[in-house]
Amino acid sequence: MKTVFVTVGTTSFDDLIAIIRLTSELVLLDRGYTDLVLQIGRGSFIPDPQCCPGLRMEAFSFKETISDNIRFADLVISHAGAGSCLEALGAGKPLLVVVNDKLMGNHQLELAKQLQADSHLLYCTCSTLPETLRHMDLSVLLPFLPGQPQNFANFMDKAVGLL
């Protein structure tokens, strides 16, 4: 059993869900994935679970936490929100980020580009998703070391006069 977990965080990203449903399910099957779990957030497009034979599909909008879904995934496909990315990277899962080019300013692309440059994830857009899935090599990805909030705390303790 190989699971793909798709997450859009608290946003609505119907384009991603649609492109997965319409063009990418066959590619996923080809690459040996058997289960597809979709977290669709505030989106309104809910694919029919029976649509792709051979691929078990489940969809939900929100859960209190998606850490279990991430834990059981073999691949995480995520929107470029920091929370979703950090959770997937923190769990050590291969991460493919799909940047939503309809967002204002699209700052999300900056993070995806930097993390791809550092070999922590792969990124693409909705239109290039099927091609990326077809040719991606997840073995080149490097572990992402967690941030150090303690450095922030130490700095603040001195700055505010607690230390």
Place this chain on the structure above:
Amino acid sequence: MLVAVLCGILCCVFLAVVVLILRVLLVLRRGTECKPGEKGSVCVLVVAGSGGHTTEIIRLMGSLSQSYTPRHYVMADTDKMSEDKIRAFEASKQKGNIPQEFTIHRIPRSREVRQSWSSSVHSTLYALVYSVPLVFRLRPDVVLCNGPGTCVPLCTAGLLLGTLGLKRVLLVYVESICRVESLSLSGKILYHLADYFFVQWQPLQTKYPKSIYIGRVV
């Protein structure tokens, strides 16, 4: 006669504006001298934003000691998810029977994702009308934020508290990890107003020399 009176009024308004600007500059300059922690505890107003913003702010809050109390979390009224995450976080911090000193407040959202810039000015001003009495009531030592539009009216209210000589509020801004090459709109606005402005990637520190870079903190 009327002209003289009008000139007099204009001069007064002009002087008042100059005094206000000088006062704001003076207040801004004094940030590093302000040490609220010397009394043993630091009251924090924490700005929660949607999605990733709240995740990041919770990671920062998780690193702060118990001396940062009470904690007042403020979020936009349309934010459905942050309150649950914050309550879960505070519950996890709970040690024994010591009651956790935290509160949760809501103000009108300054700006929705994809909202036009011009209407954002109106909604931010509307949020300011709520932010000022809230911040004046809570009187935090520190306002901690990381980029959602909600932080602009709250930081402005904090600055106002200091400008009026009521209380010097430290403004601490931690730019989101998403921002690698450019600041968010909130970041651009608050870069000159925050007492401590953190960025999480080196290229930003180079572009914005007054910012603080101590590596990734979330």
